[in-house]
Amino acid sequence: MASEKTESTFQDYLQHHLQNLVYGKLPAGYERENKDGTVEVLTNDTWTFAYNKSEVAEMGFWAFHVDTLFFSLLLGGIFLFFFTRAAKNFSLYKPTKLQTFIEMLVDFVNGVVKGTFKTGKNTLIAPMALTIFVWVLLMNLMDLVPVDLIPYPAELLGIPYLKVVPTTDLNLTAALALSVFCLYLFFSIREKGFIGFIKSITLHPFGPWMLPANLFVEVIDMLAKPLSLALRLYGNLYAGEMIFLLIAGMVAWQLSVTGIVFGVFGTMLSLIWAIFHILIVVLQAFIFMMLTVVYMNMAHEKFEQH
Amino acid sequence: MNINATLLGQMIAFGLFVWFCWKFVWPPLLAAMEERAAKIEQGLKDSEDSAKKIVEAEAESKKMITKAKSEAKKVLDNAKSQAEKIVDDAKNKANEEKDRIVGSAQSEIEKEVVNAKKSLEKDFATNVMAAAKKIISKEISSSNHEETINKSLEDFRK
Numbered sequence: 001m002a003s004e005k006t007e008s009t010f011q012d013y014l015q016h017h018l019q020n021l022v023y024g025k026l027p028a029g030y031e032r033e034n035k036d037g038t039v040e041v042l043t044n045d046t047w048t049f050a051y052n053k054s055e056v057a058e059m060g061f062w063a064f065h066v067d068t069l070f071f072s073l074l075l076g077g078i079f080l081f082f083f084t085r086a087a088k089n090f091s092l093y094k095p096t097k098l099q100t101f102i103e104m105l106v107d108f109v110n111g112v113v114k115g116t117f118k119t120g121k122n123t124l125i126a127p128m129a130l131t132i133f134v135w136v137l138l139m140n141l142m143d144l145v146p147v148d149l150i151p152y153p154a155e156l157l158g159i160p161y162l163k164v165v166p167t168t169d170l171n172l173t174a175a176l177a178l179s180v181f182c183l184y185l186f187f188s189i190r191e192k193g194f195i196g197f198i199k200s201i202t203l204h205p206f207g208p209w210m211l212p213a214n215l216f217v218e219v220i221d222m223l224a225k226p227l228s229l230a231l232r233l234y235g236n237l238y239a240g241e242m243i244f245l246l247i248a249g250m251v252a253w254q255l256s257v258t259g260i261v262f263g264v265f266g267t268m269l270s271l272i273w274a275i276f277h278i279l280i281v282v283l284q285a286f287i288f289m290m291l292t293v294v295y296m297n298m299a300h301e302k303f304e305q306h
Numbered sequence: 307m308n309i310n311a312t313l314l315g316q317m318i319a320f321g322l323f324v325w326f327c328w329k330f331v332w333p334p335l336l337a338a339m340e341e342r343a344a345k346i347e348q349g350l351k352d353s354e355d356s357a358k359k360i361v362e363a364e365a366e367s368k369k370m371i372t373k374a375k376s377e378a379k380k381v382l383d384n385a386k387s388q389a390e391k392i393v394d395d396a397k398n399k400a401n402e403e404k405d406r407i408v409g410s411a412q413s414e415i416e417k418e419v420v421n422a423k424k425s426l427e428k429d430f431a432t433n434v435m436a437a438a439k440k441i442i443s444k445e446i447s448s449s450n451h452e453e454t455i456n457k458s459l460e461d462f463r464k
Binding site: 020022024056057059060061062063064065068069072073076079080083084086087088090092093102103106107110123124126127128130131135169170171172174175176178179 | 308309310311312313314315316317319320321323324326327328330331332333334335336338339341342345
């Protein structure tokens with residue numbers, strides 16, 4: 001276990017695994033505590049990795065989760081690499097197995113978009129849905145990698161924290177949800193016109209004589225979209241990761257009877273949860289894509305007087 | 307858990323990914339898939355058409371064969387009758403020729419006979435005359451008896 005080298009507890013193990021690798025700025029005069037207990041006072045503002053929670057807190061907003069960025073970009077790059085290659089080497093009559101799989105995905109997304117996005121034409125929706133589905137799916141799938149497989153070697157290399165599942169980072173899910181929300185607003189205004197958009201959030205659902213109530217309801221409804229989108233994915237994956245961590249933390253391989261019993265039991269639990277988690281991984285990717293398409297469809301709906 | 311600038315970075319990344327997919331991944335893939343679907347549809351339609359055409363061609367060829375057979379029979383019949391006619395004609399001609407040849411031969415023979423008679427007559431007359439001359443020269447002059455001799459020759463001719 002990653003946490004075995006010191007007298008760290010189960011809780012430390014959990015907290016350690018739930019902390020992203022943060023790169024940010026520590027201000028001059030900050031007292032940095034080294035691992036051996038000595039304190040180092042920074043003379044200048046320093047861009048560096050955070051080695052503990054208080055450093056993370058000190059870095060504030062202008063800091064980056066390097067692990068989230070790295071793995072999400074890597075997985076997105078893998079997605080685009082394989083799909084671009086499939087598009088370039090597309091064979092009409094002799095498809096490779098990979099091409100067949102990619103075609104299956106494209107066909108699936110195309111079917112969903114055709115079935116759900118029926119108002120107006122927009123060539124962006126389907127590729128966006130594909131990007132979301134495959135990218136989120138790939139990121140979620142990182143959850144099935146055993147929890148210590150990558151972070152532990154990384155720690156030996158001197159990387160203090162590492163979370164390999166980008167979708168367990170609220171930053172990522174919120175970024176996706178906010179991007180979708182921005183597009184929602186953009187297409188809403190483009191399709192309905194600014195006046196139409198204002199009308200759609202003020203004259204519903206009670207009619208013009210209840211304008212403030214309408215605005216209140218509609219704004220809540222609108223804001224709930226990105227919020228639920230971001231939190232649903234984040235919550236599901238975070239919880240899934242947490243369960244893997246709990247199982248892993250519970251199991252401490254020791255050469256004793258109880259140790260072995262716990263080890264076997266924990267491995268079984270982990271396996272069962274992983275199998276069940278495959279469902280969540282795919283389902284959450286699908287739901288995110290589906291809701292995005294639904295919201296885009298709503299954005300393209302013309303304002304109707306009820 | 308804390309929100310920080312990662313959010314902005316991820317939004318930019320997402321935007322780039324979507325843009326890239328929109329420009330370079332989705333359109334060629336979908337176009338290729340649609341092209342194949344169209345080709346398969348066309349192929350199925352073509353094969354259906356050609357199956358129909360084969361049936362039509364079979365019927366046509368059967369018709370043609372029957373027609374050819376009947377025509378051949380006609381030609382054969384024609385040829386037979388023509389041949390019979392030719393043979394008949396040849397027979398008739400041959401008969402005619404035969405008749406003609408026989409006829410001409412007969413007239414030739416008749417002519418020959420007449421000629422032979424004539425020359426015989428002449429020879430005979432000459433011979434008789436010579437003989438009579440020989441005889442008569444001893445007894446009488448020829449001029450005295452010529453009339454009698456001619457008269458007897460006339461009788462001979464008859």
